[in-house]
Amino acid sequence: MAAARINCSSVQNSLCFLNPLQYYSFNSKASHLRTHLHFRRNFPSPSSRRALFCSAATTRNGGSAEAEPFVLTTPLYYVNAPPHMGSAYTTIAADAIARFQRLLGKKVVFVTGTDEHGEKIAAAAASNGSAPKEHCDVISQAYKNLWKDLDIAYDKFIRTTDPKHEAIVKEFYSRVLASGDIYRADYEGLYCVNCEEYKDEKELLDNNCCPMHLKPCVPRKEDNYFFALSKYQKLLEDTLTQNPDFVKPSFRLNEVQSWIKGGLRDFSISRASVDWGIPVPNDSKQTIYVWFDALLGYISALSEDTKESNLQKAVSSGWPATLHLIGKDILRFHAVYWPAMLMSAGLGLPKMVFGHGFLTKDGMKMGKSLGNTIEPNDLVSKFGSDAVRYFFLREVEFGGDGDYSEARFINIVNAHLANTIGNLLNRTLGLLKKNCQSTLVVDSSIAAVGTAFKDDVEKLVEKARVHYENLSLSSACEAVLEIGNAGNLYMDERAPWSLFKQGGAAAESAAEVFKKHTLLHIF
Ligand SMILES: Nc1ncnc2c1ncn2[C@@H]1O[C@H](COP(=O)(O)OP(=O)(O)OP(=O)(O)O)[C@@H](O)[C@H]1O
Numbered sequence: 001m002a003a004a005r006i007n008c009s010s011v012q013n014s015l016c017f018l019n020p021l022q023y024y025s026f027n028s029k030a031s032h033l034r035t036h037l038h039f040r041r042n043f044p045s046p047s048s049r050r051a052l053f054c055s056a057a058t059t060r061n062g063g064s065a066e067a068e069p070f071v072l073t074t075p076l077y078y079v080n081a082p083p084h085m086g087s088a089y090t091t092i093a094a095d096a097i098a099r100f101q102r103l104l105g106k107k108v109v110f111v112t113g114t115d116e117h118g119e120k121i122a123a124a125a126a127s128n129g130s131a132p133k134e135h136c137d138v139i140s141q142a143y144k145n146l147w148k149d150l151d152i153a154y155d156k157f158i159r160t161t162d163p164k165h166e167a168i169v170k171e172f173y174s175r176v177l178a179s180g181d182i183y184r185a186d187y188e189g190l191y192c193v194n195c196e197e198y199k200d201e202k203e204l205l206d207n208n209c210c211p212m213h214l215k216p217c218v219p220r221k222e223d224n225y226f227f228a229l230s231k232y233q234k235l236l237e238d239t240l241t242q243n244p245d246f247v248k249p250s251f252r253l254n255e256v257q258s259w260i261k262g263g264l265r266d267f268s269i270s271r272a273s274v275d276w277g278i279p280v281p282n283d284s285k286q287t288i289y290v291w292f293d294a295l296l297g298y299i300s301a302l303s304e305d306t307k308e309s310n311l312q313k314a315v316s317s318g319w320p321a322t323l324h325l326i327g328k329d330i331l332r333f334h335a336v337y338w339p340a341m342l343m344s345a346g347l348g349l350p351k352m353v354f355g356h357g358f359l360t361k362d363g364m365k366m367g368k369s370l371g372n373t374i375e376p377n378d379l380v381s382k383f384g385s386d387a388v389r390y391f392f393l394r395e396v397e398f399g400g401d402g403d404y405s406e407a408r409f410i411n412i413v414n415a416h417l418a419n420t421i422g423n424l425l426n427r428t429l430g431l432l433k434k435n436c437q438s439t440l441v442v443d444s445s446i447a448a449v450g451t452a453f454k455d456d457v458e459k460l461v462e463k464a465r466v467h468y469e470n471l472s473l474s475s476a477c478e479a480v481l482e483i484g485n486a487g488n489l490y491m492d493e494r495a496p497w498s499l500f501k502q503g504g505a506a507a508e509s510a511a512e513v514f515k516k517h518t519l520l521h522i523f
């Protein structure tokens, strides 16, 4: 008879939005939360962890959950300033999705990194008296440190100043040139340095201010290399019609389609006035436009760190990506410019671009340029990473905007993590620790026995799975919370603690409560 040994630390496995080691206690007197339990680091085997989600995954992939890697990217964050809660938001969401896909048994390649070239970086470095690369090293490290504090388990961290990236950008540029899609011309327009983008006058506020950065755009005239985006108008239109899942949520697809319908203009992909960038092949007087360079980081991240890295090798290591997770501010670059660039270079398109909303402060996008940011480090050191991860995923409907309030943060985390999930884990694990040497042998034949509680929870697990798959992260959190509520109710009804107290046959039957209904197995 096969038996699975399950120990206390296995219970966290379906809580993809939490890190593996922290559970919360509710402290009604204290104005903050505190982490109070740490469990052993011996996690169950990957196969037992996957058991619950795996059957669905295998069915969908025609029997092979491992077939295709799930390649997931965050934006490569611009190192003009250290990370803030907005940068953390995308990365936390990506980490929860990556964990969920790993639970399904997929090979996941989770890519993040930093975008390090361009005028704004050179200016930021100059203003603090450093050389650009020195500045980038410091800020890039700040991102890595924050990801560590937030328990972000990425697989690849690409810096656009990495030599392998530069080689791949030049090769890509040459391919696009060979396709006849690059030409030289004069350009005159209004430029937002913070967006690193020429703007149409009609999208600007009074005084030619950028609506996102509230700073006036400056007139610029340059002799640049251009990418023939307009050539791809029809192809992009057809691609979006045939693959409506390419842009999510669907209301953003409408936005992208209307941009394209409005007419695509070629865009300049080099800068004569910017030294801090990758030189244009065969023209050392110009550097490659930061966006043309940065988007390629998603591909160069996939290549090994060897001198022989090249575009083809990188592409064969997992391209095209399954999912680009981005904020809506950079949707145009990812859903219009990027696919056209890839088509021009003869490379496959990512399967999906998901543009989530903004964390706002007083209704404005929180951002480095406006300086209206919340410090994730402060939140993590005050409340712990689980609380931060959970709150933002649960509170903001993924895709829409959301405001931060500390009072709401404390209420939500106390009610959901401490009072519901933490309480359930505390009670269950406390009883196990006290009465079962922290270990329970769950017989798989018993685990298969149907009970109303187990059936209910399995339905909720399936609900959570569907929400995770659809990237409805707030609803996934809600489904997991429902499992917590059902578990607490079940414990209240059965009160195994009083049976354990009675000892003898009663205690035996309490142990059966755990075995038969396999709460731990379900988690
Ligand atoms: N307020 C925010 N809400 C949600 N995501 C954000 C927010 N700010 C930044 N991000 C994430 O970071 C990406 C932009 O990265 P970037 O490094 O340009 O940061 P930024 O703070 O928006 O910079 P800036 O303020 O200079 O425009 C967004 O696409 C999104 O993924």
Ligand SMILES: [Zn+2]
Residues within 6 Å of the ligand: 192, 193, 194, 195, 196, 210, 211, 212, 213
């Ligand atoms: Zn701007």
